[in-house]
Amino acid sequence: MKTGAKILVESLQREGTEIIFGYPGGVVLPIYDELYDSSLRHILVRHEQAAAHAADGYARASGRVGVCLATSGPGACNLVTGIATAYMDSVPIVALTGQVPTNLLGNDAFQESDITGITLPITKHNYLVKNTADLSRTIQEAFYIAGTGRPGPVLVDIPKDVSTSSVKDVPVPEKVELRGYNPTYHGHKRQIEKALQLIAKAERPVIYAGGGVILSNASAELIQVATMLGIPITTTLMGIGAIPGDHPLNLGMLGMHGTEYANFAITECDLLFAIGVRFDDRVTGKTETFAANAKIIHIDVDPAEIGKNKRVDVPIVGDVKAVLSDMLTCLKKTGVHDAWIKKIQHWKQHHPLKCPDDGGLHPQFIIRQMSEMLGGDAVIVSEVGQNQMWTAQHFSFKHPRTWITSGGLGTMGYGLPAAMGAHFARPDLPVFDVAGDGSIQMNIQEFGTIAHYNIPVKIAILNNRYLGMVRQWQELFYDRRYSYTELPAVEFVKIANAYGIEGIKVESPEDVKPALQASLDCNGPFVIDFRVEREENVFPMVPAGAAINEMIGGHPR
Amino acid sequence: MKQHTLSILVENKAGVLSRVSGLFSRRGFNIESLAVGPCEEPGMSRITIVAIADDDKVEQIMKQLNKLIDVIKVSDLTGSPRVERELALIKVTAELGTSRAEIMQIAEIFRAAIVDVSPKSIILQVIGDTEKINAMETLLRQYGIKEFVRTGTVGILRGSKGVPGGK
Numbered sequence: 001m002k003t004g005a006k007i008l009v010e011s012l013q014r015e016g017t018e019i020i021f022g023y024p025g026g027v028v029l030p031i032y033d034e035l036y037d038s039s040l041r042h043i044l045v046r047h048e049q050a051a052a053h054a055a056d057g058y059a060r061a062s063g064r065v066g067v068c069l070a071t072s073g074p075g076a077c078n079l080v081t082g083i084a085t086a087y088m089d090s091v092p093i094v095a096l097t098g099q100v101p102t103n104l105l106g107n108d109a110f111q112e113s114d115i116t117g118i119t120l121p122i123t124k125h126n127y128l129v130k131n132t133a134d135l136s137r138t139i140q141e142a143f144y145i146a147g148t149g150r151p152g153p154v155l156v157d158i159p160k161d162v163s164t165s166s167v168k169d170v171p172v173p174e175k176v177e178l179r180g181y182n183p184t185y186h187g188h189k190r191q192i193e194k195a196l197q198l199i200a201k202a203e204r205p206v207i208y209a210g211g212g213v214i215l216s217n218a219s220a221e222l223i224q225v226a227t228m229l230g231i232p233i234t235t236t237l238m239g240i241g242a243i244p245g246d247h248p249l250n251l252g253m254l255g256m257h258g259t260e261y262a263n264f265a266i267t268e269c270d271l272l273f274a275i276g277v278r279f280d281d282r283v284t285g286k287t288e289t290f291a292a293n294a295k296i297i298h299i300d301v302d303p304a305e306i307g308k309n310k311r312v313d314v315p316i317v318g319d320v321k322a323v324l325s326d327m328l329t330c331l332k333k334t335g336v337h338d339a340w341i342k343k344i345q346h347w348k349q350h351h352p353l354k355c356p357d358d359g360g361l362h363p364q365f366i367i368r369q370m371s372e373m374l375g376g377d378a379v380i381v382s383e384v385g386q387n388q389m390w391t392a393q394h395f396s397f398k399h400p401r402t403w404i405t406s407g408g409l410g411t412m413g414y415g416l417p418a419a420m421g422a423h424f425a426r427p428d429l430p431v432f433d434v435a436g437d438g439s440i441q442m443n444i445q446e447f448g449t450i451a452h453y454n455i456p457v458k459i460a461i462l463n464n465r466y467l468g469m470v471r472q473w474q475e476l477f478y479d480r481r482y483s484y485t486e487l488p489a490v491e492f493v494k495i496a497n498a499y500g501i502e503g504i505k506v507e508s509p510e511d512v513k514p515a516l517q518a519s520l521d522c523n524g525p526f527v528i529d530f531r532v533e534r535e536e537n538v539f540p541m542v543p544a545g546a547a548i549n550e551m552i553g554g555h556p557r
Numbered sequence: 558m559k560q561h562t563l564s565i566l567v568e569n570k571a572g573v574l575s576r577v578s579g580l581f582s583r584r585g586f587n588i589e590s591l592a593v594g595p596c597e598e599p600g601m602s603r604i605t606i607v608a609i610a611d612d613d614k615v616e617q618i619m620k621q622l623n624k625l626i627d628v629i630k631v632s633d634l635t636g637s638p639r640v641e642r643e644l645a646l647i648k649v650t651a652e653l654g655t656s657r658a659e660i661m662q663i664a665e666i667f668r669a670a671i672v673d674v675s676p677k678s679i680i681l682q683v684i685g686d687t688e689k690i691n692a693m694e695t696l697l698r699q700y701g702i703k704e705f706v707r708t709g710t711v712g713i714l715r716g717s718k719g720v721p722g723g724k
Contacts, residue, residue, distance in 0.1 A: 116572065117572075117575070120572075120575060120576060120579055121579055121583055124626075125625075125626045128571070128572075145626060178626060179568075179629055180567075180568065180625070180626050180627055180628050180629045181626045302624070303620055303623070304617065304620035304621050304623075304624060307613075307616075308617060
């Protein structure tokens with residue numbers, strides 16, 4: 001006979017879990033008691049939201065399923081933002097929550113909340129386990145659902161009596177089979193042929209690659225296809241890292257804060273090859289003018305994404321890696337689009353991203369310095385806002401899964417806890433959290449966690465004493481009326497020191513490199529408080545609802 | 558905007574109905590009618606949902622429904638030859654010696670059954686498609702409808718072809 005708590009821990013180990021991010025509480029006491037002498041590693045965060053983000057950061061950096069654990073009621077509710085973040089970016093996590101005992105369910109018992117009800121629209125699936133005998137199979141299914149097809153978060157709610165009751169060991173099946181869940185991995189042969197025919201006829205093709213390429217570990221296949229066909233690639237925010245930043249076919253990011261050349265290329269292309277993307281509004285701008293003269297091929301593992309926002313000529317439902325591999329087997333080197341490539345080269349030359357050079361401390365400069373020093377061999381996590389966009393624009397990434405950011409939900413406060421998780425996935429690489437002074441204060445309590453476990457996350461705060469992105473919108477579209485976006489000065493180094501973390505304040509450009517070096521030389525966490533130009537804007541920018549070639553802050557055409 | 562009848566085969570588990578209806582509510586769609594009950598397969602239920610929406614919105618909802626782990630199969634019956642029925646119970650004011658005979662005549666025309674009689678009212682049970690039930694309601698309104706309950710539409714394809722299981 002085994003208790004539910006023991007079965008849970010054994011099930012997690014069977015699924016290959018090595019680390020859990022969590023926070024204890026009343027109804028998870030039996031589970032924590034079991035963890036006490038288990039070989040499973042547990043990191044005690046300072047707020048449950050951070051547990052969910054850390055599991056998410058671990059999953060994004062490793063490609064494996066991340067695990068977080070919280071108690072019922074407030075603990076479970078605090079996971080919600082983290083679960084929604086993972087859901088929007090298709091990140092595989094399993095969130096375990098304690099629940100009040102089954103005989104009290106629905107009684108408004110102490111610390112009871114209907115967490116399966118609350119997370120219904122933000123999980124790929126969720127479970128309320130009513131019997132201990134169901135626990136091992138449920139955990140197996142949860143990992144399977146989270147990590148396969150289009151990945152996503154799965155929540156398992158475990159009432160206290162389910163953890164404490166004992167049952168005979170319940171063996172789990174070798175393979176999970178769910179009648180209502182059969183993702184399609186291989187693309188339809190005829191569709192692939194049709195796509196190849198379209199590509200062969202195209203004169204101005206562009207690949208638009210997204211998070212699906214990263215999730216499916218298809219970066220090598222993507223580059224191979226693009227190189228053989230001579231097609232330039234633009235990536236979404238989530239697709240950054242799929243192709244090295246300095247690759248000649250790379251156009252950088254497209255969309256609202258994309259490069260001018262990527263947005264021009266999309267606007268003028270005659271074939272759009274969309275791979276693992278979802279035509280998000282931040283990418284397309286006005287959908288009618290997005291690749292308006294192009295035939296569209298779209299590969300995605302989720303059939304619901306195909307044709308959702310934009311009519312597609314050749315849909316291919318399947319896993320990006322599987323479909324691209326199938327394509328490669330019947331690919332002939334066709335692509336010579338000399339005139340097109342030349343045109344793009346011209347745009348690249350005359351419309352580069354701008355980096356102000358007036359002696360002030362500019363955020364773009366800081367990111368470029370980081371990029372130069374790290375050479376792409378680091379995991380870069382960001383918060384949300386200007387800090388995120390500058391990093392996406394100016395850091396040159398070399399590998400997939402080294403750029404970790406909350407794209408879909410845009411969760412401020414994501415970066416620091418996600419960076420903690422990323423460290424445990426890639427202890428071999430330096431991990432940076434690029435933050436703003438607004439974002440960092442949303443989960444600043446995690447200074448406690450990184451100090452406690454000496455997690456060597458380097459935190460680069462682009463401190464402009466504004467909620468910068470909102471201020472930028474107010475400057476551009478609300479007549480500079482800075483309504484509630486100015487923040488008072490905070491001495492972040494002092495806060496760091498109070499937690500026992502080293503830090504340094506930087507106020508001029510020549511101190512950037514030494515400060516970054518100091519952070520790398522420190523074998524623990526480190527905070528750099530960069531006092532940057534206060535009213536710097538992220539450019540170019542496509543105003544909401546405009547066509548993506550109508551950018552402001554670019555070069556004259 | 559067009560009326561669609563969706564037939565959804567689901568696992569008979571707690572919470573499935575909220576998963577399904579949640580996909581409609583988050584898109585601001587009102588469900589015109591919904592009927593659910595066990596079906597030919599043990600452990601499964603079939604939900605019939607009638608909703609009014611644009612074709613492409615319905616296509617997106619069907620794709621989203623298909624993504625639910627507990628949903629086995631989604632079919633749009635709209636446009637295919639099918640039988641649709643609902644059942645209504647109507648409690649009509651009918652005092653002895655007044656319009657009772659007229660009401661019974663209407664019931665006969667609609668092939669409705671009288672399932673309860675009291676000194677002040679009668680209850681009619683009528684089965685048919687939505688229009689038929691609406692028509693009967695309109696006719697009975699003049700006598701005073703005390704209470705009106707209907708099941709929601711259930712639908713099935715005509716002929717030997719069923720709605721197959723499996724995604």
